[in-house]
Amino acid sequence: MIVTIITGAFLIYGTLDMPEWGDPNSPASRHVSPRYIEKTEIETATPNMVTSVLADYRGYDTLGETTVIFTAGASCIMLLRRRKKKG
Amino acid sequence: MIIEQAPVLIVIIPLMAALVTPLLGWIRKDICYPWVILALLVSVMSAATVLNTVIHEGVIHYHMGGWLPPWGIEYVIDHLNAMMLVLVSGTAFLVAIYSKRSIEQELPEQTVYFYTLFLLQVTGFLGIVITGDVFNLYVFLEIASLAGYALIAIGEEGAPLASFRYIILGTVGACFYLLGVGYLYIVTGSLNMADLSGILPELYGSKVVLVAFAFFMVGLALKMALFPLHVWLPDAYTKAPSVASALIAPLMTKVAIYVLLRLMFTIFRPYLSFELLPMAKILLIAGIVAIFAGAIMALAQVDFKRMLCYIIVAEVGYMVGGIGLANSVAIKGVVLHVMNDVVMTLGLFTVAGIISYKMRSHTLMDFKGLFKKMPLTMAAFVVVALSIIGVPPTCGFFSKWYLIQGSVLAGNWIFIVALLFSSLVNIVLFFRIIEIGYYSFDSPESHGHDHDGDSVISEAPVSMLVPTLLVAVIILLIGLYNQSIIANIIQYAVPKL
Amino acid sequence: MLEFIIGKYNFWIYIILMMIGFYAMISKNNLIKKIIGMNIFQTAIILFYVSIAYKRGGATLPILTDADAHAHGEHIINMAQYINPLPHVLMLTAIVVMVATLGVALAIAIMLYRKYHTLEEDEIIKALK
Numbered sequence: 262m263i264v265t266i267i268t269g270a271f272l273i274y275g276t277l278d279m280p281e282w283g284d285p286n287s288p289a290s291r292h293v294s295p296r297y298i299e300k301t302e303i304e305t306a307t308p309n310m311v312t313s314v315l316a317d318y319r320g321y322d323t324l325g326e327t328t329v330i331f332t333a334g335a336s337c338i339m340l341l342r343r344r345k346k347k348g
Numbered sequence: 349m350i351i352e353q354a355p356v357l358i359v360i361i362p363l364m365a366a367l368v369t370p371l372l373g374w375i376r377k378d379i380c381y382p383w384v385i386l387a388l389l390v391s392v393m394s395a396a397t398v399l400n401t402v403i404h405e406g407v408i409h410y411h412m413g414g415w416l417p418p419w420g421i422e423y424v425i426d427h428l429n430a431m432m433l434v435l436v437s438g439t440a441f442l443v444a445i446y447s448k449r450s451i452e453q454e455l456p457e458q459t460v461y462f463y464t465l466f467l468l469q470v471t472g473f474l475g476i477v478i479t480g481d482v483f484n485l486y487v488f489l490e491i492a493s494l495a496g497y498a499l500i501a502i503g504e505e506g507a508p509l510a511s512f513r514y515i516i517l518g519t520v521g522a523c524f525y526l527l528g529v530g531y532l533y534i535v536t537g538s539l540n541m542a543d544l545s546g547i548l549p550e551l552y553g554s555k556v557v558l559v560a561f562a563f564f565m566v567g568l569a570l571k572m573a574l575f576p577l578h579v580w581l582p583d584a585y586t587k588a589p590s591v592a593s594a595l596i597a598p599l600m601t602k603v604a605i606y607v608l609l610r611l612m613f614t615i616f617r618p619y620l621s622f623e624l625l626p627m628a629k630i631l632l633i634a635g636i637v638a639i640f641a642g643a644i645m646a647l648a649q650v651d652f653k654r655m656l657c658y659i660i661v662a663e664v665g666y667m668v669g670g671i672g673l674a675n676s677v678a679i680k681g682v683v684l685h686v687m688n689d690v691v692m693t694l695g696l697f698t699v700a701g702i703i704s705y706k707m708r709s710h711t712l713m714d715f716k717g718l719f720k721k722m723p724l725t726m727a728a729f730v731v732v733a734l735s736i737i738g739v740p741p742t743c744g745f746f747s748k749w750y751l752i753q754g755s756v757l758a759g760n761w762i763f764i765v766a767l768l769f770s771s772l773v774n775i776v777l778f779f780r781i782i783e784i785g786y787y788s789f790d791s792p793e794s795h796g797h798d799h800d801g802d803s804v805i806s807e808a809p810v811s812m813l814v815p816t817l818l819v820a821v822i823i824l825l826i827g828l829y830n831q832s833i834i835a836n837i838i839q840y841a842v843p844k845l
Numbered sequence: 846m847l848e849f850i851i852g853k854y855n856f857w858i859y860i861i862l863m864m865i866g867f868y869a870m871i872s873k874n875n876l877i878k879k880i881i882g883m884n885i886f887q888t889a890i891i892l893f894y895v896s897i898a899y900k901r902g903g904a905t906l907p908i909l910t911d912a913d914a915h916a917h918g919e920h921i922i923n924m925a926q927y928i929n930p931l932p933h934v935l936m937l938t939a940i941v942v943m944v945a946t947l948g949v950a951l952a953i954a955i956m957l958y959r960k961y962h963t964l965e966e967d968e969i970i971k972a973l974k
Binding site for chain 2: 275333342
């Protein structure tokens with residue numbers, strides 16, 4: 262319980278310096294994303310910005326994510342297969 | 349053209365091979381083993397090519413999909429990366445050769461999926477080591493962790509519970525890492541490591557960066573089993589199948605230490621890590637406590653593999669304490685020790701696997717009389733033991749030497765005392781085993797184990813023996829050539845402090 | 846002080862949710878409660894990230910509709926009209942990872958149940974001794 266409270270306090274302490282919620286001028290919105298928003302139609306011909314980032318700019322992360330699913334699937338098969346009873 | 353694409357091939361070939369393995373295994377179970385070895389051989393050769401290129405030409409930047417960073421993902425390979433790549437893929441290759449007989453004995457029905465998860469875990473580790481983007485690192489960290497959870501859970505009695513505990517603690521660690529990435533993203537807007545290290549210096553006074561750093565540290569400390577967050581390690585590595593522990597034990601903790609080095613020196617420059625925050629003191633104290641705790645708990649163990657797990661905890665203490673010394677000699681020692689520890693832990697766990705294969709258990713008493721019956725295995729074991737104790741000309745001596753030099757330079761005597769104490773404890777631990785190995789008071793029949801009808805234990809099978817002997821030879825080679833390794837590779841991997 | 850809280854209350858709510866999940870994960874005894882705590886913790890992290898992406902002042906979803914598609918030759922897509930797509934993308938991947946971890950954890954819980962017929966951690970530890 263104490264660990265939980267300390268962790269929560271630390272996290273809240275960290276938010277004190279963060280930009281406000283919904284601020285359109287925060288660094289997160291100004292640095293990398295403008296290019297995603299403005300150029301998505303031109304560079305990737307996809308109107309949906311989330312898709313263009315997911316499949317084009319950051320497609321490698323999506324490959325990793327599919328691998329995660331495959332890993333989980335193979336793990337579950339290996340862990341849960343019922344053995345034939347011996348004797 | 350292949351040489352240009354080598355950075356990607358290192359990660360993609362095991363991944364694609366892992367996807368094909370269940371199909372091959374459905375056709376014939378026996379072709380999984382050569383397939384795995386082939387895939388890892390290509391990966392090792394690509395890693396060696398990359399290392400060669402980095403030594404001769406400098407840092408490699410590889411942009412995924414042609415998008416420039418920070419809008420796309422890039423792979424940055426400098427000297428530290430290239431060394432870790434060769435280590436990880438080489439270890440995986442040796443364990444794959446070693447795995448055939450052990451898997452036939454311990455896991456006969458689950459062979460196909462075992463090899464699939466083996467390749468996936470290697471993919472995960474290679475992806476962590478090579479990437480230059482913090483979120484990509486999280487994805488591959490989860491691939492490696494998930495494969496690890498499943499590989500550990502199919503072991504002996506009590507393995508599922510050990511794996512469940514590892515899941516809970518490992519997920520906490522990975523989520524803290526993700527929280528750190530999130531906090532950094534909120535104030536910088538970028539996910540690329542080089543970009544972050546450019547933007548962060550203006551933000552050093554911000555509380556967000558401080559909290560992000562703290563969460564990264566705690567998350568990584570859980571993954572690298574730094575005392576007192578090591579509680580998942582002994583159970584998980586002891587009860588896993590011997591091949592699984594031979595793969596995971598040398599690599600998981602050291603890859604986490606690599607991520608720590610990347611974080612502290614590339615992303616948060618040494619100015620933040622050492623001068624603004626008292627990280628040096630904290631890491632040093634954590635390292636010293638870990639060394640003492642690991643050494644003392646290792647003395648109390650009766651089970652060989654459990655003893656090795658506590659030795660791993662102490663070794664992590666060396667490395668973390670070495671980073672805490674904060675001068676470049678010590679960090680040279682830490683990087684050299686990462687290399688040495690991968691090889692030494694691999695050697696120890698392969699010997700444990702051979703003992704487990706022959707005697708079907710892995711307690712200390714199983715070593716009785718083994719010097720006469722398995723001379724080659726025990727010779728390799730003695731070389732690895734000397735390296736952990738720190739006897740020249742094995743590699744363990746040189747990394748301890750650099751750490752002691754760094755400690756003298758920093759004026760910290762408690763760390764030297766901890767190192768020497770740990771060496772003494774290791775001497776006691778290993779000479780105890782060597783003594784048990786020399787004397788065989790009882791005849792083999794009265795052990796009570798069933799040796800498949802043989803009453804004489806013979807030498808280990810060739811496919812298990814060759815990797816073990818190779819590891820012993822590598823330990824000696826690293827020790828003899830350590831000067832040229834440091835001059836060519838490690839020197840450039842260490843920041844100027 | 847008040848605009849301080851109003852400016853950041855979204856982060857605080859998610860942190861409290863995270864701590865509820867974290868507490869359940871480390872201090873409950875039942876395996877399923879631990880797994881659910883893990884799920885709550887990870888879900889709260891995902892919501893935390895998604896909340897970063899919001900922009901005040903009439904920003905809509907990050908999808909270009911037909912009206913804007915005609916204008917793309919003139920580069921008048923305004924950054925402030927659309928919310929930030931990057932955290933959404935990262936969280937798609939994180940959701941998948943969360944579900945995969947949930948699956949493997951539940952598979953191990955099934956393995957444990959088949960063997961020991963109980964889901965309480967202390968009973969399993971006692972049965973192992």
